[in-house]
Each structure stands twice: as C-alpha cells, then as structure tokens.
Amino acid sequence: MRIGLIGAGRIGTLHAEVLNRLETVEEIVVADTDTDRAIALSSKLNASHVEDPAELFSTVDAIVIASSTETHAPYLIDTAAAGLPTFCEKPISKDLGSMDSAATAVNASGIMVQMGFMRRFDVGYRTAHELIAQGALGDVMLVQAQTHDFEPPPAEYIAVSGGIFPDMLIHEFDILRFVTGQEVLEVTATGSTHGLPVFGEFEDISTAVVTAKLDGGTLAVITGVRTDPHGYDVRMEVFGTADSVAIGLDPHTPIRTLDAGLDLPRDPVTVGWLERFGAAYTAEMEAFVNTVANNGPSPCTVDDACAAQVVAEACRRSRETNRPVLIEEFS
Ligand SMILES: NC(=O)c1ccc[n+]([C@@H]2O[C@H](COP(=O)([O-])OP(=O)(O)OC[C@H]3O[C@@H](n4cnc5c(N)ncnc54)[C@H](O)[C@@H]3O)[C@@H](O)[C@H]2O)c1
CATH class of the missing domain: 3.30.360.10 (Dihydrodipicolinate Reductase; domain 2)
Known part of the structure; x- marks a missing residue:
C-alpha cells in the first residue's frame, strides 16, 4: 500500500514513524508546504516526497492528513473527490461551516475516513x-x-x-x-x-x-x-x-x-x-491500514468528529x- 502523508510536523512525524514499521505499507510519500520539513522527514524514513500535496491524490492508495487544522476540511474535500480512504487528524476545522462542507463531501463520496481520536x-x-x-x-x-x-x-x-x-x-x-x-x-x-x-x-x-x-x-x-x-x-x-x-x-x-x-x-x-498514548497512536494507525486493506467501516467517523x-x-x-x-x- 502507498500512503500519502500531508504534514510533516509533530503529529505527522509520529504517524510516519508508525506507518514505516507496518509491513503492509510499501511506500510513504510526504508532502508539506514547508518543503524542508518534507525532505527532512522523508530522508529520515527512506521515503519519498512531493513538492505539491495535490500530486498525491492520483498516485497513492490512501492519505493521512496531519497538517495544521485549517487545512483539514479542504484536504478532506480533495480526498473525497479523489475517492481515497483517508485518516484525518482532529478537528475537522476551526468553524462549523467548513466542517459541514467537508462532512457533506465525505458522506456523499462514500470514502472511508478515520478521524484521529486515538x-x-x-x-x-x-x-x-x-x-x-x-x-x-x-x-x-x-x-x-x-x-x-x-x-x-x-x-x-x-x-x-x-x-x-x-x-x-x-x-x-x-x-x-x-x-x-x-x-x-x-x-x-x-x-x-x-x-x-x-x-x-x-x-x-x-x-x-x-x-x-x-x-x-x-x-x-x-x-x-x-x-x-x-x-x-x-x-x-x-x-x-x-x-x-x-x-x-x-x-x-x-x-x-x-x-x-x-x-x-x-x-x-x-x-x-x-x-x-504511544500504544494508542500505534493502534489507531494499524487500524487505519487494516481498514483500508479490508475495505472495512471506519472506527471513528467524520460524523463522530462533527x-x-x-x-x-x-x-x-x-x-x-x-x-x-x-x-x-x-x-
Ligand atoms: N491526535 C492528537 O493527539 C494530536 C496531537 C497533536 C496535533 N494534532 C493535530 O494535528 C494537526 C497538526 O498538529 P502538529 O502539532 O503536528 O502541528 P505542527 O505545526 O507541528 O505541524 C503542522 C505541519 O503542517 C504543515 N502545513 C501547514 N499547512 C499545510 C498545507 N496546506 N499543506 C501541507 N502541509 C501544511 C506545516 O508546514 C507543518 O509542518 C493539528 O490539526 C492538531 O490539532 C493531533
């Protein structure tokens, strides 16, 4: 499985380290608007990186959104449009209007989204x-x-x-x-x-x-x-x-x-x-990868996050x- 990771900050680094240990994950591709961060994390993991996060949507099997809060809703709308299963850090947004837009897009698309309530x-x-x-x-x-x-x-x-x-x-x-x-x-x-x-x-x-x-x-x-x-x-x-x-x-x-x-x-x-919560962060990412592999239901949905x-x-x-x-x- 190829995973696209958006956001190489504190929590993105933690998720990347867990993904890197999972056998089913063949490749991690990192994207961050701070390119130096994306390069630093991808070289530490022996992973690859892309300059523009949008490049991920046509090249990976699943997305992990771990960038700053105001980016979650727009990226959820992108992954819904691309039909990609997604793990998204909490919260969906900073305001209820963009939360509703993202939830509507996700629910209409039928993609599996697991929210980061570890x-x-x-x-x-x-x-x-x-x-x-x-x-x-x-x-x-x-x-x-x-x-x-x-x-x-x-x-x-x-x-x-x-x-x-x-x-x-x-x-x-x-x-x-x-x-x-x-x-x-x-x-x-x-x-x-x-x-x-x-x-x-x-x-x-x-x-x-x-x-x-x-x-x-x-x-x-x-x-x-x-x-x-x-x-x-x-x-x-x-x-x-x-x-x-x-x-x-x-x-x-x-x-x-x-x-x-x-x-x-x-x-x-x-x-x-x-x-x-180290064990819980590991378990939530294992659950995400297994859910994607088995096409299963989300253990923590966008509706829960709303x-x-x-x-x-x-x-x-x-x-x-x-x-x-x-x-x-x-x-
Ligand atoms: N579940 C948890 O326990 C937990 C813990 C910490 C943070 N979080 C959540 O994770 C998110 C990130 O938190 P953090 O502490 O890692 O923050 P951070 O500031 O360390 O990292 C955020 C990263 O996102 C990047 N970024 C910003 N805009 C971007 C964009 N448009 N596209 C791609 N990358 C972009 C930044 O350059 C930065 O590297 C927040 O929403 C926060 O609420 C969750």
Whole structure:
C-alpha cells in the first residue's frame, strides 16, 4: 500500500514513524508546504516526497492528513473527490461551516475516513466503554475527566489552533461520547488565562472547566489546563451505582500525593503524549491500514468528529455568553 502523508510536523512525524514499521505499507510519500520539513522527514524514513500535496491524490492508495487544522476540511474535500480512504487528524476545522462542507463531501463520496481520536484505542478507555455497554457500572451518575498538557504549545501553534475547546478538549468530548454511549445535550463552560497570559494574546484561554448534561442522565465535569509542572496528565473517573473506575491513574501519573505512607508518583513519570498514548497512536494507525486493506467501516467517523466539534463550539458560545448552551441550538 502507498500512503500519502500531508504534514510533516509533530503529529505527522509520529504517524510516519508508525506507518514505516507496518509491513503492509510499501511506500510513504510526504508532502508539506514547508518543503524542508518534507525532505527532512522523508530522508529520515527512506521515503519519498512531493513538492505539491495535490500530486498525491492520483498516485497513492490512501492519505493521512496531519497538517495544521485549517487545512483539514479542504484536504478532506480533495480526498473525497479523489475517492481515497483517508485518516484525518482532529478537528475537522476551526468553524462549523467548513466542517459541514467537508462532512457533506465525505458522506456523499462514500470514502472511508478515520478521524484521529486515538483515545478510542487506549486500553483503559476501551475497557470503560465495554463495561458501561455491558451495564457493569450500573447507572452512570458522573464522569470526571481532565486533559492537562505538560508544556504549552508554541505561540505559532496557539495562533492557528482554533482555541482550547476544538483543539484540546475535543478529545474529551469524543471520548465522553465513546465511553458513555450517550450524546451531550447541554454544556456550561468557563475559562481563564491565569498563569499563562500568552493565550489571551490569541483570544484563547489556558484553563477551562466544562459541565455537561448527557442524554442518558449522566452529568460530566471536564477540565483542561495547558501546562502541568509534573507532566501530561490525562485521566477519567466514572462513577456508577454499581462500580467506580479510573483511567490514566497509575503509579506513574504525574501528580504528587501528600497522603502519608504513599510515595507517588514513581519514576518514570508520564511526561508526554508518547508515554501516555504511544500504544494508542500505534493502534489507531494499524487500524487505519487494516481498514483500508479490508475495505472495512471506519472506527471513528467524520460524523463522530462533527458531534465532538459541535460540543466544542457550544462550549465556546457558553463561555462567551456566560450561560448554559443547548446542543440543539446548532441543529
Ligand atoms: N491526535 C492528537 O493527539 C494530536 C496531537 C497533536 C496535533 N494534532 C493535530 O494535528 C494537526 C497538526 O498538529 P502538529 O502539532 O503536528 O502541528 P505542527 O505545526 O507541528 O505541524 C503542522 C505541519 O503542517 C504543515 N502545513 C501547514 N499547512 C499545510 C498545507 N496546506 N499543506 C501541507 N502541509 C501544511 C506545516 O508546514 C507543518 O509542518 C493539528 O490539526 C492538531 O490539532 C493531533
């Protein structure tokens, strides 16, 4: 299989390294508007590169879109027109108009698109999803979830990210739907730039708190912080009438306990994405290549990504207008 990789930045490099290890992948062709990056990555992998990403659409079997967020929707429209199965990083876009255009093009074309919500391939989140589907937790009353970045992204990334809700907390909105099997009905969101004023320069926030009501009766509290001195701390706790479970809580979780008799965390502390989600990034790319090879259904569709993005947009509106926002306001 020949894979065209668009975007040779942080996540594109990670995906390329995984693809390079897969036997079914015969060739990777890299494209990036920063040609030096495309050349550097392709030579590191012994792959090839093209100057213009458009050259890929007639020469490869599948596309991986890992370029900056504002390019995802136009490239999805291109891959739909070319009839190519596509892996696309989250989010689909920074605004709902271009999200809808891309989703319409993908769904009309019938191409398989797998969105980059790698947490769906993490063992802990998958197990929670299965336990809840089996009813093993009883009625799920409350979900508490958090994404705390280790180091904040660079200013040039903040400028084009779309903001904390569609850029970072969208992972929480997707995994909340996946784990609970419920849809979000209403959100209330607030935020601040306390401690990281640089985010204010881009009309963004660095700390966010979201409360959500789900259609099965569950309530959720989600927090996001753009820096954490100990490392990348991504967790979820699910409280049911029959059981309570935690995901991402282990002796290496990057938080210092003050309780007597415990000496946590232990080395190595989880400091980055790779320590926390390395296995999930590998599993999601293996799943993509296998799905393409077997002509199977997407494990994480564009419609899933649209649902998470609408929740992100509702959070933005809630924070800006200082009121609870119903998801149906966007239908
Ligand atoms: N799933 C995850 O956990 C995860 C993690 C990080 C980033 N992401 C997503 O991946 C995307 C890229 O993030 P990143 O951290 O790698 O950013 P990055 O800035 O490191 O890399 C982006 C790359 O895209 C290239 N690019 C920009 N416009 C292009 C175009 N029109 N055509 C081809 N290449 C173009 C840039 O030159 C750069 O090399 C973002 O949308 C981000 O939300 C997802």
